[in-house]
Amino acid sequence: MADENVDGHLIEGEEFEEITSDEVDRVVDQLEKLMETVSSENIKAYLEDAVNNIFFLLYDDEDTADAA
Numbered sequence: 328m329a330d331e332n333v334d335g336h337l338i339e340g341e342e343f344e345e346i347t348s349d350e351v352d353r354v355v356d357q358l359e360k361l362m363e364t365v366s367s368e369n370i371k372a373y374l375e376d377a378v379n380n381i382f383f384l385l386y387d388d389e390d391t392a393d394a395a
Contacts, residue, residue, distance in 0.1 A: 351385045 362374045
């Protein structure tokens with residue numbers, strides 16, 4: 328079965344990994360809490376990128392626009 332990697336390219340032979348909204352929400356929440364404890368702006372920027380990347384594994388811009 329083919330799957331897409333983070334860059335959107337197909338990878339042949341890769342299995343599809345199901346990611347639940349509960350897991351995404353839990354990880355995003357933990358990363359946001361961690362960001363509050365960090366004083367380095369560089370580390371905060373990396374953590375914010377991680378939050379966004381993980382969030383958009385499951386949700387897209389339309390989902391966030393609907394919630395607003």
